Amino acid sequence: MPVIQEFEASLRRCSPAQCGQWRTVDLHNHSPSSHDFRGNKDTALDDAIAHLSAKPVDVVMFTDHHKLPDAEFVAELSKRSGRTILRGTELNVFVDAWSKPKPKVEKQAFFHLLVGFDPEQDADYWFGHLKRECGHEERDVSGKETHGLTASIPDICNALEQANALIIPAHLHKKSDAFKSRSVDDIYSDPEFLKLAKEHFTALEVTDLRTAELFDGEHAETGRLLKTCIRSSDAHEVTGIGERVTWVQMESPAFSELKAGLEIPSRVSLVPPAVPASYVIGICSATIRVRSERRSG
Numbered sequence: 001m002p003v004i005q006e007f008e009a010s011l012r013r014c015s016p017a018q019c020g021q022w023r024t025v026d027l028h029n030h031s032p033s034s035h036d037f038r039g040n041k042d043t044a045l046d047d048a049i050a051h052l053s054a055k056p057v058d059v060v061m062f063t064d065h066h067k068l069p070d071a072e073f074v075a076e077l078s079k080r081s082g083r084t085i086l087r088g089t090e091l092n093v094f095v096d097a098w099s100k101p102k103p104k105v106e107k108q109a110f111f112h113l114l115v116g117f118d119p120e121q122d123a124d125y126w127f128g129h130l131k132r133e134c135g136h137e138e139r140d141v142s143g144k145e146t147h148g149l150t151a152s153i154p155d156i157c158n159a160l161e162q163a164n165a166l167i168i169p170a171h172l173h174k175k176s177d178a179f180k181s182r183s184v185d186d187i188y189s190d191p192e193f194l195k196l197a198k199e200h201f202t203a204l205e206v207t208d209l210r211t212a213e214l215f216d217g218e219h220a221e222t223g224r225l226l227k228t229c230i231r232s233s234d235a236h237e238v239t240g241i242g243e244r245v246t247w248v249q250m251e252s253p254a255f256s257e258l259k260a261g262l263e264i265p266s267r268v269s270l271v272p273p274a275v276p277a278s279y280v281i282g283i284c285s286a287t288i289r290v291r292s293e294r295r296s297g
Helices: 003-014 044-054 071-081 123-133 153-159 191-199 209-213 255-262 285-296
Strands: 021-029 059-065 084-094 110-116 136-141 144-149 166-173 246-250
Touching: 021 084, 021 110, 021 166, 044 071, 059 110, 071 084, 084 123, 084 255, 123 153, 153 191, 166 255, 246 255
Parallel strands: 021 059, 059 084, 084 144
Antiparallel strands: 021 246, 084 110, 110 166, 136 144
16 A cells, blocks of 8 residues: 555544545435335335445435335435435425415415434424424315425424424425426525525525525525525435435534534535545644654654
């Protein structure tokens, strides 16, 4: 092994902690438990393990529609793949389309909200608590019964305050043309949405990189709001996981590190981040001590 690589390896062995590294995360995917999963449910676990072994994704979150992914599936996939696999849900939240004129909205309007649960918490308990506290009901949307929450975003966040959850808006939906919009990309300038983004959301999921640029703290359209944006695959089969990822700077691929990283926009990138040509990995204290003794002698 070359001298530099050997020295680097020795530093990593001696250090109990790692420096912040860019790690890939994909926080919007659907497991075999999801009603719209398109893969082979019988082989989904083995397929996911094989796929992740060849795909550089450090953290994956499954967000099934208005339900949690199977806990056993998530635990086994995490164990056998060696990746951090999180349980989440994609909720329908009925709204009056924030501050859009009332004649233009109907009770069937709703948007999707991603909620990711801390593995140290009881996700099943918090999901049940959320539905009990936030007005879970069914509404007819284009002839289809749709499950959703009727509470406001502040009330939803209050219900999850002790859960340490991630709260990320995804797509806007309506039974017909929702102002020709189906995602955050087209409603970024809505005053009520911007207020929610500033005060309650962990991050924003966008589909267009140009939307993320509007949340760099410099654009008047968004009230000069500086907010973390992410992109995800929204995969409906396990072979689609990792098609669209976000880079987050973390010491380890743990939930606590993920949440802390998402709260600081500078630690998140939607494109492969540039790696500096040189940087400090660590300092060998033994080398410093020997040199000090020689100088004193």
